[in-house]
């Protein structure tokens with residue numbers, strides 16, 4: 503049976519959460535680890551992100567007994583604490599450019615909770631981090647680790663992961679940083695870019711790189727259940743992700759076969775490749791090399807500068823100036839979310855194998 507998760511709630515409702523179905527029983531639910539993952543997604547102080555900072559303490563309603571998963575649906579809920587819905591009533595009919603206000607209103611016939619983006623808020627990624635942390639605990643028992651870093655913000659670039667050998671120890675060092683980068687110097691430059699964007703009343707986008715180590719060979723399928731497809735489905739469930747490439751990705755578009763074919767060789771009794779331009783997946787199936795991909799995250803839609811939009815109630819063009827609390831850059835918080843989406847994808851593929 504396929505691993506499934508359903509995220510529920512709205513940004514300014516009583517709470518948000520997740521129901522995970524078809525989890526294996528017996529996973530140790532290490533709350534210290536789960537809470538440390540939740541903290542990584544929380545808003546950062548010092549103007550780096552939104553000033554809406556919440557406790558994000560998940561309350562487990564079902565599916566865990568004496569510290570381990572039971573195998574029946576696991577429901578976890580996080581109460582919303584710091585809501586200021588008044589910020590939104592003034593502009594409720596003005597669709598924020600690049601946000602889901604317009605599409606959400608049409609899709610749900612105007613019955614959607616628009617406050618703070620409702621179900622489309624980045625806040626809904628907190629339950630995904632919870633679910634991803636449970637998946638990571640299961641994967642860890644199998645020697646599989648998932649880590650990520652901010653590869654780029656604006657035009658500042660971090661060092662990339664070593665495609666053939668990303669180090670799981672490095673994941674912990676990166677995760678402990680305010681801005682999760684490999685190079686501290688790149689991280690400082692990125693912070694300056696974010697501060698500048700905030701002062702310019704705008705926001706800035708970037709790229710997150712994710713790696714999975716310890717991946718066994720032969721997981722995934724060709725066609726629609728390809729490992730790339732499963733990862734894509736979960737990664738695109740993360741709001742603001744607009745691009746995805748595996749390994750060399752779009753770099754293949756200007757390459758020649760002799761430059762980028764991953765040469766194969768034996769290492770003891772194991773088949774390895776000398777390079778990993780394919781990002782650990784061939785034919786939709788893992789080849790035993792680390793899985794590595796990059797996801798492009800767009801600049802936060804809500805910016806303080808005046809923008810042009812439409813009034814959805816009157817059908818007129820209208821200027822919009824957004825108030826409320828918004829990240830000038832989502833990437834430092836989105837890294838752990840993309841790790842979670844990846845952990846859930848790898849777990850799903852392994853359970854289907």
Ligand SMILES: Cc1cc2nc3c(=O)[nH]c(=O)nc-3n(C[C@H](O)[C@H](O)[C@H](O)COP(=O)(O)O)c2cc1C
Nearest residue numbers: 601602622623624741742743803804828829835836
């Ligand atoms: C962690 C996280 C935090 C976010 N915070 C905000 C925010 O404060 N303001 C905002 O306008 N969008 C924010 N977003 C992005 C929007 O939710 C997203 O752009 C919107 O739902 C439209 O979806 P799309 O960009 O995937 O098309 C956030 C996204 C993530 C992953």
